[in-house]
Amino acid sequence: MTKPKVLISDKMDPNAARIFEERGCDVDVITGETPEQLIARIGEYDGLAIRSSTKVTQAVLDAATNLKVVGRAGIGVDNVDIPAASAKGVVVMNTPFGNSITTAEHAIALIFALARQLPEANAQTQAGLWPKNGFMGVEVTGKTLGLIGAGNIGSIVASRALGLRMKVVAFDPFLTPERAVEMGVEKADLDTLLSRADFITLHTPLTDQTRNILSAENLAKTKKGVRIVNCARGGLIDEAALKAGLDSGHIAGAALDVFQTEPAKDSPLFGTPNFICTPHLGASTTEAQVNVALQVAEQMADYLVNGGVTNALNMPSLSAEEAPKLKPYMKLAEVLGSMVGQLTVDSVPRISIHVEGAAAELNQKPITAAVLAGFLRVQSATVNMVNAPFLAKERGLEVREVKTEREGDYHTLIRVSVKTEAGERSVAGTLFNNVEPRLVEMFGIKVEAELAGSMLYIVNEDAPGFIGRIGTLLGEKGINIGTFNLGRRAAGGEAVLLLSVDSPVAADVLDQARALPGVKTVKALSF
Known part of the structure; x- marks a missing residue:
């Protein structure tokens, strides 16, 4: 069998290439290419491993005729056109945990730098001014930290802040009351956080909902003397409004590791008193760079060789341990979906996937994706499990999932039903010997057949x-x-x-x- 071929197009720890090779992939390390060079080369590769430099655009994806997975060594995937990748059937992975501690520590470091005005004090001291009376800092002990985003990195920041005897108030729509208690933080709405926080730190992805979450309007709601840190993504803060707040004295200090436009070479914030900045160093430690490189190689190799899906942004996760067990179920699901798709001539507004017995104990998302892939492949040969849910949504197809844990006539059963103008039509199948897909019912008629x-x-x-x-x-x-x-x-x-x-x-x-x-x-x- 031909080995999957992977291109590493950005600089990363050399052990990543070793892991690809050890796990059965051929790998080329070619960095620093222009977009045109990448487009000319990408067609021969099954996988593309990147950091932040390579831009995976629509043009790159159009040229990537064999590409199955893009792996980002790091968290942010702003440099990947995820909708285009999904439509193309390419899995997009990141490594959300490899640099979490490093980024959290950088945020804490910037909190201290703001509290004690360390960069300016250092500069003046080295200039021979000895400005002992010119800097009056604040303690972080007893202060309230406002945490916008309480996910993986945010939770680490919270734990460090609590260790510094700070009070932590968190805003995150996905933070449950139980998780807040477990973290030791107070869950609050955004307005409450803005009005109470002495320090604010952001740890949320950049989405349509979070863009300019610290807008001019929201910055005006902050407590006078607040200090703000952003080590997450540029675009979360209105930078012009932040400068105005610093100039007016309403905001006592701000520290940014990320900017709306990067590299930031002419930001209006440069030179503003009480402003600190670093050049996107949140993940820049030796440990973090090793971790994310190794993780992206492990994840991509598992997918290309074993079918395991980890930390994918456009496909249900499927561990390398789950993949062998789910494989026969996914094959059964795909042929049932294909059968319904080939036999249905009417428009279909709704498809239902019902799993019973042993199938109900498994991860249903890959089964659903396999059904949709089989169903939609009648319309396009390029449909696969990655782009099938995307295409179903694009076509307005309603997808329903149902689980019944009890066993019926069979120890395991998958039923695929579609709503048509002629009414509900369904097919059902099971596994013989837990591995052989068999049709057992179609359109209400009992019939046993191998579909192949x-x-x-x-x-x-x-x-x-x-x-x-x-x-x-x-x-x-x-x-x-x-x-x-x-x-x-x-x-x-x-x-x-x-x-x-x-x-x-x-x-x-x-x-x-x-x-x-x-x-x-x-x-x-x-x-």
Whole structure:
């Protein structure tokens, strides 16, 4: 089997390349290329490992004909066009925990630097001024720290601040009361935090909801003398409003490690009294750079070699341990979705995925993604588990997930139902020996069949002689029948026939089959 090929396009710890190789990937390390050079090269790679320099744009993705995964060694993925990657079916991963401690420590360091005006005191002392009486700092002990964002990094900052005997008030829409108690912080709304905090530090991603979260309006709500730290993302603070607050004295100090435009070479904040800045150093420690490089290599290799999905931003997580167990279920889900997609001619506003028994104990998100991939692949051969949920949402397809932990007639069952103009239609399947996908029901008719290769789906009146007629027709056309699977609602009623054949059936043969007495529907299927 051909090894997956990975390109490392930004400088990172050399051990990353070693991990790729040890885990079964071929790797090239080519850094510092122009966008045009990357576009010319990217088509031969299955994986792309980056830091912040490489920009994974629509143009890069269009040229990436074999690309399956982009791995960002770090947290921020502003340099990756995630919607375009999702539409292309490319997994985007980051390493949200590798530099968490480093970034949190940098925020704490900037809090101390602001509290004691360390950079300016250092500069004047080294200039021979000995300004002992010119700097009056504040203690952090007993002060209130306002934490905007209480995720991984924010929680580390909170623990360090509590160790410094600060009080911590946190604003985060996803912070539960139970988690706040566990962290030892007070959960509050944004206005409350702004009015009470002596120091404010931001630890939230940049989204439409968080952009300019510290706007001119919100900065005006802060306590006079507040000190503000941002080691998260540029764009969270209105920089012009921040400068105005510093100039007026309402804001006692600000420290930024990130800017709205980077590299920041001509910011209006430069030279402002009581302003400290660093050049995006939050993750810049030896330990952090090693950690994120090793983690991104491990994650990407697990995906390319074993199918494990960790820290993906556009696909459900699937650990390398889960992947082997889920693989047969995902195969079953995909063929059921494909069958429904191939047999449905009406528009479908809703699809439901119902898992029962053993399947209900598993991670359902990958099963749902596999169903959608099979269902939508009828419309486009480029659909996969990554872009299928994205495409379903884009098309306005409502997706429902249902779990029933009790066992029914089978120890495990997946049922896929679609709402059509003709009503609800469903197919169901199980696993034989826990690994072999089998269809067990379609459109209310019990029928057992293996779904693979080229098949014929026929609905006919249950009457003597039909099986002989369809067998004769196919035999005369030189089409060999592999398996023959029958089901019916009742004797003499509607019957379903599923045939596996050794070669695709031509259109004219399908027309002749439709013309046979008693035939209602004939359709060629491919799995």
